[in-house]
Amino acid sequence: MTGFAQGLLDALLRDTHLIVPQLFLMAVATLMLWPGDLFFNRNEKHKWAPITLLILAVTAVLITKTADGEGFSRMFRVDGLTRGFQMLCVLAAAGTVALSVKLLDSLKQQTVEYYALILFSLAGMLFLCGASDLISVYFSIELMAISIYILVAYLRDRATSVEAGMKYFLLGAFSSGILVYGISLLYGAGGGITTNLEDLNRALALTPTTSSLLVYAGVLMVLVGMAFKVAAVPFHMWAPDAYEGAPTPITAFMATAPKAAALAAFLRVFGTGFHGVSSDWVLPLTYIAGASMILGNVAAVRQESMKRLLAYSSIAHVGYMLLGVLSGDPKAGAQAVWLYMLIYIVMNTGAFAVVIYLQAKNEGERIEDFKGLGRKHPVLAFAMMIFLLSLAGIPPLVGFFGKFYLFKLAIEQGYVTLTVIALLTSTVSAYYYLGVVKEMYFKEPEGEAAPMGAAQVFIVSLACILVLVGTAFGPWLLKWAGEIFWV
Template sequence: MSIDIPSISLTNIGPLITLSVAGLLLLLVDAFSIKGVKKGHFHQIALTAVLIALVQTVWLWDRQGADFSRMIYVDNFSFYFYVVFLIGTGISVALSIRYMEEYHKSCGEYYALMLFAAVGMMLLAAGGNLVTIFLGVEVLSIPIYILSGMFREEAKSNEAALKYLLLGGFSSAFLLFGMAMLYGGTGTMYLADLAKVIKSGGMNPLTYLGLGLLVVGFGFKVSLVPFHMWTPDVYEGAPTSITAFMSVGTKAAAFAAFLRVFMEVFPSVRMDWDMLLWVVAVATMTIGNVTALAQTNIKRMLAYSSIAHAGYILVGLVAGNQLGGIGILYYLLAYTLMNLGAFGVVILVSRKKDSCLNIYDYSGVGFQYPGMALLMSVFMFSLVGMPPTAGFIGKFYIFSAAVEAGYIWLVIIGVLNSLISVYYYLRIIVIMYMYPAEADLGPVPLNATMTTTLVFSAIAVLAIGIFPNSIYNLALSSVKILGI
């Protein structure tokens, strides 16, 4: 009896291995460190691992195919998202340094869990089989559940973790049942084989049910209406550095899987799902923006803003053309940079125990800390979608794709929602520069790493907004893999 062992190349998952090994190393170093000795080098190990993984990803660029018995895709689509995840993780680690110092914590498991979550994101983007995608969802979600409740002495942190765990479990169940229905209706769990079966035999009741459950499952992960109710409470209660990390990482990873599954498996039955997503996109944009208007807590405002941005991104998926795919990839990179930058300024202003999270705590910041206010202004302008920022180019690509596909009313609604968002984003800028300071914020304990990170994010937001061609070309070579 012979056993066929499939040929595999560990190089193809080099970035995942690097982050996994670094995460385990962090746990071991923390566990075996002498009690009472200051532990302050965990972030350096995490940042080094992220940098090495980024180099490995660049080296892998332009490889094509699948590995591990077709369970993992090796292509530019995956590698583009690897870069987005690694940039997001690196910035989040850098933002966490001062935040953890404020809480007098230096936990190896904190940074290890961030790296493990990044591995889950990569599995979601590269999954060639529904099992791999579900594995990615769980590897991403479980560390985020723990990180949300990392500060056990904080009631809001415990509440956020419990809500996220319960609702995240429900969303995973919907996703798993959807995958089971697809397997029952087609007899396979490989994305390429699913596409062939559906194209040749059409849809049946089980595959329709599976499609609907997938929309629900992914909708929870990216905070689409009506599956968004967990977002503001979890964002508010979780540590701010983790809120920043989950706001970009979870969204980008879920959209990566969303885009690959729907454009690879269901293109032949697009009319069966695009109108559903049209309605969801409109509801998500509108409810996110309108509810954000009433928020005075800046983390809740950014939470509802995150919901609205999910609606904008969904417009590109509804368009379903090449420019729509490019727009989604570009927008997710831009959103990663501008949203993490905004949360970085929130961390600086909020102080210990997140005591200054009201938007009016930003009164007079423009005069007390002009540099910090300038950075926040850049991020707010980009989130609005004003030129010459990356946010403007991202919306331009997505709305242009929708016009090209004939969804004129969807674009009109999207533009009107962008106008609504002008109020609550620019309100922060008005408060910083036109309201007198209610109290002296005192010295802001900046460090070189955090300053460099925020300046890098702001420059990147402007650079890829003024010169978008390089990112456009990378996104183009990535979406071609999906056949759009």
């Protein structure tokens, strides 16, 4: 065995404990794809959903058991930020799997590949949450994204699904090229020595004036590539079509889990790697955050499709969360973003569960399909109203506290104008969310109420309870987040 091979093997054996959850996910997903299809016939494929939920539960336990550390030539780090955002990704994936059962059954599209792809994508997200090198950031993003490209086009007998998957793939490949080129520029600007975030931060701070343009271009290209992954304006073009064409559980997945992982990468890359050159990216990121809030909320007002409304809404919420990335206090910013993302996952998953319920009757695609839901299914309509009002940030619901902590942090860091924009656009969001509430409670119902699946009942009930409990304990949420967020 050569010296290089022996060194690589030693590193793998020494550092493998840092990535046990990812290795477990990829091993299980591979087994599911290979002999897994032999265990259940076509009519029993829905049994893969509870198995996948069990796998996700084991993954969550493995994440909590992973000790702090850095390995693989300092390309991956496990700390509080890593574990916190990894748990958010697992939570979002579990919600997606639970939402998928009834819809895929009704479409007769249950396959083991569907659940395996979710696990592969989740593995990429877990890597991305702890990536501490620009190279590992890139490869983690690709592992995450390739599986989602396939999931978006999963309903291959539907032209809208295939078109959405192709559009997402082409724009995703283009943005990945920009990201790689930006990384290469920064590698050169730093003296061709390292792509490790901490080392790169020190190297860029010592960059000669003659190389400042190279650094600026590299930082902007990395910003563009990563902004695409969270669907921030003006790199959001793929989101509405992809959200509308994808299976609705995958729409819910895209709106939550990849965003949580990408925001963790944002916090690490810009808070650690580019901290010393913040003057190069703070102003562009400020414009991106403001534009996301404005366009996301204004465009949502004109939507007739519920999935497109939630797509533009997610763009606006990304704008709010970027306030935490802009924070000069990495710990406080990470805590505020983590808390907001946790609340958003709960609200969003609950809202999509209601949409999927309506889709069981070939409805739910349009806002007018919610007409009279308050009379046909009062409990479901109440839960949907709670989710929508909380998404709008209307006090005293828990969504208000998520925004309050982010906005307070932004004001403390001097982003007063951006905070005013956030407040005004939140008012706009209340308008279109209340439009759905109006359809549910002030329009005459059409047709009969359909029965809900057990998984949908559980998700809607649990999400509604969590929102109400969070509402009761809102003032203590940030303190709680600080206690469990080991930064």
